[in-house]
Amino acid sequence: MAAEPNGDPESLTQPFLALQRSTINSTSQVAIVGANVCPIESLDYEIAENDFFKQDWRTRGKMQIFQYIFMKWLLCFLIGGIVGVIGFCINLAVENLAGVKFVVTSDMMLQRRFGMAFLVFSLSNFGLTLFAALITALVSPASAGSGIPEVKAYLNGVDAPGIFTLRTLFVKIIGSVCAVSSSLLVGKAGPLVHTGACIASILGQGGSKRYGLSWKWLRYFKNDRDRRDLVTCGSAAGIAAAFRAPVGGLLFALEEMASWWRSALLWRAFFTTAVVAIVLRALIDVCLSGKCGLFGKGGLIMYDVTSSNVAYHIVDVPPVLLLGMIGGLLGSLYNFFLEKVLRVYNLINEKGIAYKIVLACWISIFTSCLLFGLPWLASCRVCPADAGEACPTIGRSGNYKKFQCPPGHYNDLASLIFNTNDDAIKNLFSKGTDDEFQYSSIIIFFVTCYFLSILSYGIVAPAGLFVPVIVTGASYGRLVGMLIGSHSNLNHGLFAVLGAASFLGGSMRMTVSLCVILLELTNNLLLLPLMMVVLLISKTVADAFNGNIYDLIMKAKGFPYLETHAEPYMRQLTVGDVVSGPLQLFHGIEKVANVVHVLRTTRHHGFPVIDEPPHSESPFLYGLILRAHLMELLKKKAFLSDPVPTDIDAFEQISAEDFMKRGSGHYNMIEDIDLTEEEMEMFLDLHPFTNASPYTVVETMSLAKALILFREVGLRHLLVIPKISGRSPVVGILTRHDFMPEHVLALHPTLIRSRWKRLRLQFPRLLKLF
């Protein structure tokens, strides 16, 4: 619940507004976080410039500055190191868990005990999925799904409780390992981004008070601004660890995740991802000697497609353009279906934990049946004589799975589908394998991946989207390559890479970051111009239909994400048109009873403080005080017996640390504060604790311009002052919710049909019925 300036009928300070407005901001202040509905709140990025903080700040010496700078870099180092190790461990665990499962199953298949093989396969999948779903649903529902929408919303200024707790961290890591190992078509990149953000936030919180693990040097990070920077670095580290793509991870954080960016932050994030890269490199060096079980050289995804000579000419461009166009179309359809499926799943999930878990189990069973059943449709093929590796592949990953085939033969569909996703991608990207797959197998695989990944995402378990989209796109690209055949100089592996790019572009809608991630994944810089073209085309095509997949999910979940650009109709409105009243005010010296009453009866997070005669000549706006600060004052009982202003030095018992923002989810509750009758009759001097220079706009400013200010500066509250100095020095408060298009359009329904909207094509009605 972000503070919006609505009030209750019994408000003590009578509203004395010139523009009395009755509309109440109705935009939701709860959102679906992970798999549960939670109240959400805005973050404070504004510097609260009150006398108290200013004094604390003046007393800081050189030592404190040094501590702060040192800690900033140390934390980035720790984030990079820990995320690197966790990313490695997740891969190690997945490779070994899934590897053992496939080895055991394959051995049984070799002995032609097919029924037993299916049982082992499906039961182990079922068990792993069940475990992941159980811990997610029971221990931490916030860790369901990819987590990227939640982190993205956090970086935009929306705080959801529980997304960055230790509990979420553990569930996310273990759940992600189980879900991926259980052959569900889900990825580990999204969960790793959430893990990275989580680690960053926990480190920045200064350890845990409960376990006595807090460190004094961390106190400077107890505010939302510094924590936001850390979380940005953490999310960059996540992608860097998932794909071993340090530059790509950094760009991902920059392009997709972060809402505010400074070049100083770019540097720190670069440092973080460099640490990740080095840690991964060192750990993989350790594994090269074969001590890591089934985790081999290619364990961490790194689909090396270096070919000595990527020669392409002008004739290769038209097929690539076509590939990009269709990829974009399929990608936007993917987003469309995914959103619909999520809506259906939410209906199921709402019914209770049992429903959530049953849903997850059904998906697991369905997946196992498909993965085991479909390869039987494919006919066995004779091993090629010039294969670069053993054929059929037995007991390890490789291009040629034997499955049910006789010796000397392989099952091409099983090589893709009865395999880990990473190996499937590797097979699709591999060069010199242009004749390996049949049309029917590739088509079956593509269709299966497309729909299975849509169905798998919404279950109550950590589940990423990157890898499913890559594997679907790669099979699509391979298909296009086979159709074009010898009309192109590009081999089918390169087509698969371009197909993955087109699908990623069509669904995630990033450009630079995807381009760099794919280049780092495939280690082939010569493909760059074609990759750029494909990404541009697919994004352009897809943008004509709907938005970025994460934005769609965020919207469906109800996060009030603030866009950079103002909707065109916002230019036609003034802030006075959307600000809602009546307004809740405090006086510079306020009775304790009043403060308590207001805090109890409203859920606002910011209150304007005004000074009135006799304390000043005429009423004027002194500033803005935060609910959290009021609460702290009440808790510390910093009361006065008489309503006279006091010196700031009188507040000796209060230290600046009391006012620092604690970790996500730790709030004082007004209900917990006990005050005697006597105390209720005393007074609070709010002046030293009021932010005396809040940002203000005049009520006649257009909403679009106010949004620019609000968004660019990263505000939580924006005070609206009257054009002509009248009775009241403040007209209202704008918060995040007042800028939400839904809220604005609800207030001004005539704008819905405004021609100044973003142009977008609609999918045909038939699809709409879905």
Add this chain to the structure above:
Amino acid sequence: MAAEPNGDPESLTQPFLALQRSTINSTSQVAIVGANVCPIESLDYEIAENDFFKQDWRTRGKMQIFQYIFMKWLLCFLIGGIVGVIGFCINLAVENLAGVKFVVTSDMMLQRRFGMAFLVFSLSNFGLTLFAALITALVSPASAGSGIPEVKAYLNGVDAPGIFTLRTLFVKIIGSVCAVSSSLLVGKAGPLVHTGACIASILGQGGSKRYGLSWKWLRYFKNDRDRRDLVTCGSAAGIAAAFRAPVGGLLFALEEMASWWRSALLWRAFFTTAVVAIVLRALIDVCLSGKCGLFGKGGLIMYDVTSSNVAYHIVDVPPVLLLGMIGGLLGSLYNFFLEKVLRVYNLINEKGIAYKIVLACWISIFTSCLLFGLPWLASCRVCPADAGEACPTIGRSGNYKKFQCPPGHYNDLASLIFNTNDDAIKNLFSKGTDDEFQYSSIIIFFVTCYFLSILSYGIVAPAGLFVPVIVTGASYGRLVGMLIGSHSNLNHGLFAVLGAASFLGGSMRMTVSLCVILLELTNNLLLLPLMMVVLLISKTVADAFNGNIYDLIMKAKGFPYLETHAEPYMRQLTVGDVVSGPLQLFHGIEKVANVVHVLRTTRHHGFPVIDEPPHSESPFLYGLILRAHLMELLKKKAFLSDPVPTDIDAFEQISAEDFMKRGSGHYNMIEDIDLTEEEMEMFLDLHPFTNASPYTVVETMSLAKALILFREVGLRHLLVIPKISGRSPVVGILTRHDFMPEHVLALHPTLIRSRWKRLRLQFPRLLKLF
């Protein structure tokens, strides 16, 4: 001259300020642009929300939106295409000009006519330099130097006349070709960035009115916001074309050039650089058949160092760390020296055009002597038996230059120094040549490059810094590689790449963009982790001493560049402490004579408009009007005979296009407007043309917070309003200059010794004497 609110003694509207301040903003409003001193001005990024524009905006239909969007992308396409072609042509011209020069000289050397060879060599260098210096000094002094500081300042909101004219464009291209061909140690990347920005700006201006080449569809780009976006794309295209590094160019624009960035812009810049990449690829394909003279396969810099296996282990890390550290130190020293040399050169250049040209000529002669003379110091070496190429190299580029040596021998220093910079870099980066160079040659080459590039930059000709820094860094890295020798697994070519990275990091202080540019240049992704480490170390070390080279140059040139972060002492000041008075105001309905007088006697660019009784109950701030708009009103003679407000429809003779911002350097001058005595007695209704919702801050807001608003929203004027509504509704105007540290410190000298300054080490006093 940005508008600051100082006034003149005879100001007609008497200042009625509560806080009368006498200090006048003394920060310079001229800067050195290229090689000349010019007045500078701020750009208007704020949306001027006046009734007139609002009405014009409401009348725009779907067609106009389509035109705008279409043109946005078409312009990016054109920018990419044109910059790609120009970049190719520059390379083609340089390779052929310098190539012919070296071939002719080498032929004479083969015939042992050394004197003649020197004469041809030095005279052709002299002629080319003289020509470049002459056209630069006489035709367009704004095109001297790299241009990156100027473009960076433009993107920060500082407009210098002449930087984006057709004339500058031509001089920059031709001058750059001549300067680079003349063997001066200057680069072509910087000039290409300026060229790209120039092309973008010219395209956005809607052609040239003088030559009847304007297009109606381009009218939506006649404002500073859209032009800024185009220039950002143009500068990205510049680096993309210079290094054939599309992603690197984009990141360069993002990290180093742009002050404001939106993800929509990221996408458009990505598109632009993709076009560049494709155009270059296509043109190089054409040249592969050998039709481009001496411009061969490797003509466009692309130092391919792909080695099948870059194996490095933990033992390789310490030398790399050391390399980064020393590289950072040398890089910051490089910046230090360069700035000192530029100061000395400016003293010479100030004396007149003749002095500038003589200076350039001396540098050319000095360079020729060094390049031809130094190789004689190196002893001839026997050609290696296993050389991958012909040895010695005769009549073309290659690792083994013959110079004065007998057959079967080569001169290693000549291979580096008596060569184009691109070839020298290629030789240094090449693998399998670990025994090619002697210590003495590499040391001589390194020292020569280090100081020669510092001396060459400041001459009156287009000159970039990238290539000189890369060549110096590469020789330094090679030297380190030779010193470490067999203690490392890395070959000397890779050490040269890392050395170039450390030098770039130490001097340019970028991280991601340099990393990607170097990766794209060398086509070796496996080097990534080491590259990241080197860049981080060298930047960290260098940052302890001084700033980024472009920032130093910008500061030396006097550009009021607005940093993202506020200086810590700004938190101790309120905006009231820096705003200077008296203030120049207009009334909503103002006498023409008053307006003309104020415009004649001040050089402000924005004036607050207030309404006073009898037009309103109490005086209030109506908004802010721009000088350019007032000028247009005077020119159109939109006068009223009586001081009564008029309807907006009364201004039929005025169209929105009249108020659009014209290209750089096209201004109405108040002296050109002739008004009769009668007209002077008439009135202007300023209301419809006044931006009715300017951004405002309260006078008690801290300067740091106001700076955040000013910088993030991209303002030109920020109105300061009083805390307590008193007599005046506005206290002053803040402009860019009021936030400059020099200005603030001049007003509050006590802050100079504040401990809240950025910590920086000083170079020893000995160096300071330089």
